[in-house]
Amino acid sequence: MAILRTDIERALDELASQEEGMRFQGLAVVLGKKRWPELIARQRKKDLGLDAYAPASLTPERIGKGLAASITPTLKKISDDAETAKNNFPDLRALLFVTSAKVGNADRKRWEDAIQKAHGVELHIIEREEIITQMMLPENASLRASFLRLDIDVEPQITDLIDRTRRAAAAVTRAWAGKTKGHPLIDLTAVRLDPDGAESADVLSPEQIDQALSQSRRIVLEGPAGRGKTTTLIQLAQRARAAGTAFIVELPAWTTSRRRILEYIAGMPAFQAEGLTPADLARVQQTEPFLLLLNGWNEIAESNSAQANDALRELERDFPSAGIIVATRTHHLTPPLPGALRLRLLRLRRVQRAAYLTARLGAQCAELRTRIDADPSLDALTRTPFILSEVASLFESGAEIPSTKIGILAQVLRLQEQRDEHRNALQTAPIFGENTEYLKALATEMTRRGAVALPEADARAVVAAVARELSHFGQIEPVGAPAVLATLTAHHVLERVDYPQTAFQFEHQQLQEYYAALDVRARLLDLRNDDHDATSRFTADYVNDPAWAEPLRMIAETFAEQTGDGETDRRNTSAGGKLVAMALAVDLVFAGELARLCGTAVWNEVRAAVGERIRAVYAIRDGSFRQYAIAAMLATGADDFGDIIVPLLSGKDQQTRLRTYRLWPDFQVSSLGPNWREHVRGWSEEARADFVSELLHHRVDGEVAAFAAEDDSIAVKNAAVSGLMWTGSDDALTRVLESMDAQTFEEVARKNADQLPAALRPKTIAAMRNFIETTTDHPARLRTALDLIELGETGMDGVIKDALAALSGGDMRNLGPHYIQPALEHLRRIDPAWASEWVAVQIAEGVLYEHEYWLPFATAIPDGLVEKYLQRLETENLKNGHFGGMISIIAARADANLAARVFAKLRELRRGVDAEPGVRHELEWQIMRQLEAVFRDLPDDIAAAGILSSVTSGDPLDIKVAAGLLSRVARSDVEPLRIADDDLRARLRAYLKSSVDVVLRQDDFNGEEKANLASSIAQVGKPEDMADLVRLIRADIERVRRGRAARAAGDRGPLGNGGAMSYAGWHIAAIMHLDAAGAEQVLIDLLPEPEYRSETAAAMARDFLSKSERSFDRTFRYDLVWAAREGRTPPPGDDQRRTRFAAALDAEIKRLREQNQDGKDAAGLKELAKALAAIDGRGSASAVLDVIAMPGQWDQYTCLDAAERLLMAGVVLPATTAFALVDSIVERTEKWMQDSDRYLLRRILALCPFVDDPAAGIAKMRDVLGKRQFRGYELRELVTALGESRSDAAVDLLYELASDAPTFEQCEDNFINAYAALDTPRARELLLGFVDPDIRGIALTRRPHREDLLVARLAELAQRRPEVAARLRELCERDLPELNRHVLSKVMGWLGTPEALAANLNLIDDAKPSPVPRGIWDQLETAFVERRPYGQSPNVFTQHARASNELRVRLFRMAIGDEKRRKSAFMLLGQIEEWRLEHGRPPGEPRHPDLASGQSWPPEES
DSSP: OOOOHHHHHHHHHHHHHGGGGHHHHHHHHHHHHHHSTTOEEOOTTOOTTOSEEEOGGGSTTSSEEEEEEESSOOHHHHHHHHHHHHHHOTTEEEEEEEESSOOOHHHHHHHHHHHHHHHSOEEEEEOHHHHHHHHHSGGGHHHHHHHSOOOOOOOHHHHHHHHHHHHHHHHHHHHHHGGGTTOOOOOOOEEEEOTTSOEEEEEEOHHHHHHHHHTTOEEEEEOOTTSSHHHHHHHHHHSOOSSOEEEEEEHHHHHHHTOOHHHHHHHSHHHHHTTOOHHHHHHHHHHSOEEEEEEOGGGSOGGGHHHHHHHHHHHHHHOTTSEEEEEEOSOSSOOSOTTOEEEEEOOOOHHHHHHHHHHHHGGGHHHHHHHHHHOHHHHHHTTSHHHHHHHHHHHHHTOOOOSSHHHHHHHHHHHHHHSHHHHHHHHSTTTTTOHHHHHHHHHHHHHHHTOSOEEHHHHHHHHHHHHHHHHHTTSSOOOOHHHHHHHHHHHSSEEEEOSSSOEEEESSHHHHHHHHHHHHHHHHHHOOTTOHHHHHHHIIIIITOGGGHHHHHHHHHHHHSOOSOHHHHHHHHHHHHHHHHHHHHHOHHHHHHHHHHTOHHHHHHHHHHHHHHHHHHHTSGGGTTHHHHHHHHHHHTOGGGHHHHHHHHHSSOHHHHHHHHHHSSSOOGGGGOTTHHHHHHTSOHHHHHHHHHHHHHHSOOHHHHHHHHHOOOHHHHHHHHHHHHHHTOHHHHHHHHHTSOHHHHHHHHHHSGGGSOGGGHHHHHHHHHHHHHHOOOHHHHHHHHHHHHHTTOOOOHHHHHHHHHHOOHHHHHHHHHHHHHHHHHHHHHHOHHHHHHHHHHHHHTTOSOOHHHHGGGOOSOOHHHHHHHHHHHHHSOOTTSOOHHHHHHHHHTOOHHHHHHHHHHHHHHHHHHHHOTTSOOHHHHHHHHHHHHHHHHSOHHHHHHHHHTTOOTTOHHHHHHHHHHHOOTTOTTSOOOOOOOHHHHHHHHHHHHHTHHHHHTSOOTTSHHHHHHHHHHHHHOOGGGHHHHHHHHHHHHHHHHHHHHHHHTTOOSHHHHHTTOOOHHHHHHHHHHHOTTTHHHHHHHHTTOTTTHHHHHHHHHGGGSOHHHHSSOOOOOHHHHHHHHTTOSOOSSOHHHHHHHHHHHHHHHHHHHHHOTTOOOOTTHHHHHHHHHHHHTTTTHHHHHHHHTSOOSSOHHHHHHHHHHHHHTTOOBOHHHHHHHHHHHHHHTSSOOOHHHHHHHHHHHTTGGGBSSHHHHHHHHHHHHHHSOOOGGGGHHHHHHHHTSOOTTHHHHHHHHHTSHHHHHHTHHHHHHHHHHHOOHHHHHHHHTTTOTTSOSOOOOSOOTTHHHHHHHHHHHHHHOHHHHHHHHHHTTSOOOHHHHHHHHHHHHHHOOHHHHHHHHTTOOTTSSSSSOHHHHHHHHHHHEEEEEGGGOSSOEEEEEOOOHHHHHHHHHHHHHOTTTHHHHHHHHHHHHHHHHHHOOOTTSOSSTTGGGOOOSSOOOO
């Protein structure tokens, strides 16, 4: 069955009602990206005013673009979003507003103009009709399925393609699932990460992740090794869904294939088997939602990272409606999915681990759980799904379960090798029992390359080399590499991958790391103490390379195990000591970690050397490496450093305490010694709470939890509870909770009811119920009752009602959506009448703001309530009260009868007021205003029906009241009338048209009745009704003329006073609203009428104005002036209309000038010229110039506007024109100049550099500025104009003005920009003079206010001019004044080239007050810490480690050999290590910056 429009409408309404419109937002972003592909979705609920954003750097037009979605389209909503967005995204110039509601063309045009004027943003709208049209298109069938949940009705051929695609995708998923060996899969949870990488309070289940994917979200799923990333992707692919196909793709294989994604997928064997082509998949994608599950971002080799970035960006752009998730280890290169939801998989909670073991082992699980609980190391290891699965395998086989990762992996592999189906194959040809040697070599080569797979040719080469060596020593017979690889693939943990190229990889990356560890361990054990060259090579190849960190940790763990064989243990201890010693030379922190992992025997061997070296670094002058050394101390887990560590952790400064813990999150209590409990008990309560919180937030530690349970402090217990809830240890959490007194437990239970252990559920509920019964804190009662409902408790209805009834207005505004809304949603199901009345009263009384948000809960407003508020509005003066809420409630229940009642009351009041024109009637006027507000809030169809049921045809009073209520076209504060019922609209149109003659017969002295009627007809009329509007206009012209004549004769009554009232703007707005095309001739016909001339000319010009002139921002666009002069911008507006309007204006100008042969300015003549300048500035320049040259008084603004419009059209102004304007204002203000005059004069002077003789124009500016004194800040626009003038003569005046210190200070950014824009040799010299003391220019006497601007302009100059760049590098060698040095350092950092960065370091000087200029700090932080915009926002970013070892090498050499900079270089190297502690060390950066130097690291002080 075909999808009907009504189906889409209903589904769209349902979508908009879900999650406060959040699901509609997802659809809006997808539709927006179809129009503007560069848009990037932003984090929901923290969007800073935009739901999607593209910075100027990413858009073809080089402007910032944004998208805002809303289910409630109002001008205020759009304006608020635009204002918020502009504050957060300064480059925003275009906004796409997407709404599920209808927006009429008149509203669209009015909103576009208003947003452009108020915010300088070009508004585009996708509204209900366009969304419905889009969703009906065949190519958007997948969107219908994923967002609207509409069944897809497609042709049989497409159905067959979909079925085949689903079968192929399912086959791929089965192949991936096969890697889990049929074991149960754990439903893992993930925490949402904030932009700074911190974990938020939001935890998502697989179901919620799948829901986000189904809404076309982008997701990055992070997690360490074995945490379950691949498992989660498999679960997502296996989920049953009504619509959508999930594709699991191996990211490294896809990106190295250099194929587009559909081409790659179609090439998979499962898809080849179904005979599917990329074109087939493209056809399917138009109908079936695609979910792309990409695995292994971190496994992409560094050499292929650029290609991978490009491929993922292209994927994100080309598939706006697809859900995309990328799984990766936490990696220094984050997948380029700006605006993605960042998730980190959480460690297994005990309950999850227990559930897995129960599902896999059944009744036998109790034994293994006991074993795990008794071994802290095993408890920690099995919080990782991969290790837990392997431990369960060991348990099933009855094998011993080690307590280290490498031990567990060794046991698991041993079991596999001993299975009957593998044992013989591995012991005979071609393996001959040497499988470990082959696997070690393969793993080592992969790790050396930073890859997780080897192409077949490379894998064969590695295997062949091992086979030759084994054969050479007589250990095996000669064998072929293909046979070895085939056997290892069939009978071991090696996998063959045949697509996109044949390659080999391990079943899991940790298995690769295990075999690499075995290989390196053997090499380490073979190192002789006296072979220094071999030790140096081992250090360089493995210890100094962070890529080998995990294998080295595994190796260290093996040395901690005592074998019982004295010789073996001595050999292991010796090798462990060597490993730590090598690490000590390149990275103290890593050395400390390895020392702990190596165990007691090795620690006893190295403790003296490690302790001495760490303390020496800690004691380096100025504490340059102090934090680094403290981290190393903590990494050892030894109590040797208690004299330093304990004071830091027990001191009064919490920042110091927390910073210390966070230097090494894997803090061990052993660092505090065996009696740590006694020591910590002696600390302050705050220090004990921090101790418990920091340790338990990172891991479950039964001893620390027990310590907290025994502590009497509530703060300590609460800290423990917070940490244990986070890490998910129900047993330890229960122990701490049971140690609390009743009141403390009650408080914890109330705040965390859903996170407390199931065993404490009855106690939790009892405590919460007790709180409800005893407290008088009504907001807290409400929150607690709602939490109990979430726990499944009943009987809370009365509590919720009582709490809501007792809340104060302030409480309600504070609680808002978080508690009031869920309470109302609950009561709406239980007692909708009560909920509805309560909400209605709160809205009416002004307690609940944002009426449109809360009105949906008022589903059954009592008649009595509506009557009560309507009577108040009909009888009381509510001028000083808030009656908007009352109106909303009345309008929500309105019908035609109510509308008729309001109309009748207004008519009665109006009759009384009109009957007594001499009485003020203050109460009556206020009540009328109140009732008019009610009427205008009624649905338009109801309002129209109410009027039509009340009026008598031909009754002047009825017409007066009705037209006054319906008139909205020219009112900026109300929406135009929109009547959906065609019959109702036709009836109202007929009534209004029949009223024209009646109104024309009235004594409408001030013109309001005619204007209101014209406005009303315009909203419901047809183009053929233009004649009626013209009749009203002609009558209005006659009214004004009669009034003015009467007033000239002395009439001060209604007739004479009415002549001063003009409604020309209203009438013109009406004809434009009725029929913009048909209005053209009317406007032309009205030009000769002096009463309408100015408004008519302005209306003609409106569509021809530049966007800058229509916006609120009046900054003059000089760039557009030059673009127009150079013919690079087409004139705005429609060419045919331009020709017609220009001809009409020109003819009228000529007619008026002929009538006024005396040369005097006829009324409105210059307004005509102003309009003509906008419409046809270039073609009609001479006519405009002639008019503005005519003498006149108080018309300088009009003349100026006309002159500026000519400039914007590309006209070169005659100097005589500009000078005449200048002289006229100078003469008029000779004795006194008001602020408005000063502003006018400045704008006129700004024209002078753009006349036909720029030098004369600039001389004129200098002359006037010498006669008229301006405050410094008033010269900003003139400075800018001079800079944009492209005239050599401008630079001298700029220099003269800048030489005045106050003027320069107040216009600093204008002068800097002016020099840069002018770009003449002298201007470039002046700009460079800010840092070059040899140039005579404007010397810096203080830090510039706009330092960033100066830096940017100097850097841009250096980029354009090689000689400037060279001069800046020369200056870095000079001893400069401090301010020059400071700015220069920032310029060099901004430039960022290797030459600039190297030169910048020369500005370091230990003898200076600021040894390291700020620019170098910024440069280093940029070099070592990458700030990636979050969702491309300029204000929010994530931080990641970035490799830049060349700079480390330079600083290292400074630290050991540059006496002038040694001290600062030390300090900077220490800071870099702190950044590495915080953000990690990127794989490509060695631990020692310059190991070949032979110098120690960190460098020793001389």
